[in-house]
Amino acid sequence: MNPDKTCFAASVRKRIIEATLHAGVSHIGGSLSVVEVLRCLFNGILGIDAKNLWSRERDQLVLSKGHAALALYAVLVEKGFLPEELFQEYGQKEETVMGIHPELGIPGIDAATGSLGHGLPIGVGFALSFRMKNQPFHVFVLAGDGEFNEGSNWECLPIALHYRLDNLTLIVDRNRLQLSGFTEEMHPLEPLGEKFSAFGWDVKEVDGHNMEAVGEVLREAKNRKNGLPLVVIAQTVKGRGVVEIENKVDSHYCGISPEVARKYLDVSFQGGSGVIP
Amino acid sequence: MSDRRAALQEGLVRLIEEGKEIVCVSVDSASRFKKVKDRYPQRIIECGICEQAGMGICAGLALQGLIPVISGYATFLTMRAFEQVRTDICRWFLNVKICGTDTGFSAQYAGFTHQALEDIAILSTLENIVICEPCDYEDTLLMSQYLLGDFHGPVYMRLGARGGEENFFERHREIQMGCFEPLSAETFSGPVDVVIIALGQLVGVGMEVVERLEKRGYRVFLFNARFVKPLSVEMLQKITCATSLIVTLEEHSKVGGLGDVLWRSFQGFDRVPRFLKFGALNNFGFSGKRVALLEKCGLHAQRVEELIVRTLNNGLEVR
């Protein structure tokens, strides 16, 4: 394990915790579950750098579960793409562009989201555009599992298959929780992988907190040329890294007490509960 | 066939030939793009019967610099996919062109589910989107060139069904954003007794009403509305100062359509003339021939004439 990887992810987690503490509340659970996936995307997968930050002629990321923007902001600021002052505005000022959901105009944000079920169609539009213009870029869409209650996502599956969009990778953050409960107890999704397979998609499952594994799957995803759209089902834990809220329904949108926060913001903190490698 | 839908296809082919990066998005509605499909099949994206995904895909295409044109039944595009239009497209002023077909009563026997009678009401709540309806073939060609080709930003264009449309003029006046097309003379000037603003194919009814009223000695000025939104304030001021009665004709619910958008625009004006709006009855759920449905709603020359004369004579606004 490369210590830098853990270090980056740990810094992102600290930022999420700190911002939640300052803002009083955030979508902390669903932000903490995507830390490793985002970390991998921005370290070696997405062809994004300071020079092409504002360009559309590069790989694109659509954070379809827009309520987890805090995680993306934290990654962007760690990468140096988002100014520190802007990040500090999260949930702070009377008015700010750094709201709960990502807006266009924030550096590194490729699509404005927040209404669930909108990201995949936009991502398909990106992928079709790259195809039509013969551009070699890849589109990643990161969606929630609860988000797959929305019909507009399912509308896209045959479209992506029909156009053989192997320049599109959907990542589902399979933390098994949505806003008010466990997915399987309220709006069952399983067998999720088989459903995607039945739609003709390629399916990969991965431990969404294992950075080596995630990195490998995403690297392969980006390089594939098999004419098939791909979904990566990332098995994750909502609230990952803050044991007090891990796998809890209430972690969806909550605050964090100064005592709990202090525990994780300690300099020696390397990922919270100690369960993270 | 020389209906408005045929003109859209011709207009799109011309824009593609000019080098515009037009992409036609079909929601199992590829007949709207037949001419494009025949010549430039790679310009068509078929989404199946998926209005929401189709609209979201348009947003993605537009963000990447293409000019997506989505066309299909106006009811489904504006109602099923409203949120995508609002949140993904209009919020960001994306260059997406929405061409809703079968508006008004043109869907005929398809009835309530297919009659777009609230589309303007729904979309006029949104900032940033141009809402328009050409009246015939030539007008559609001009508007396509101007609004789909030259203008950058979201556009909603109302069109009818296939076939059975009237063509009023071989040549139309140049398009000016937010301006009605003057039909009675080169430019509008008053004073007149009544100004009639007709939307789409109802220009035909408007022309008939003008003829009847002029025979009775009234001074009338007729406009082809073209635009519902935005509307030029300067033009509206000119009109309100030069007439004692304004009449709108539209194949749309009387709630929230051209009439209401116009009425809202008069806010703050010094002088607002009397106002009569003609349109569809609310929750109108009848199937049948277009003319019969128009008749049922009182959208025919004789009744419009009658109400105008009555209003002018007793000075009362009639609803």
Ligand SMILES: Cc1ncc(C[n+]2csc(CCOP(=O)(O)OP(=O)(O)O)c2C)c(N)n1
């Ligand atoms: C269309 C829409 N409906 C409702 C919401 C409110 N909402 C925000 S997050 C959320 C739950 C999302 O669950 P999931 O996709 O599993 O995300 P995660 O649990 O990973 O945070 C809901 C219902 C929304 N943002 N958009």
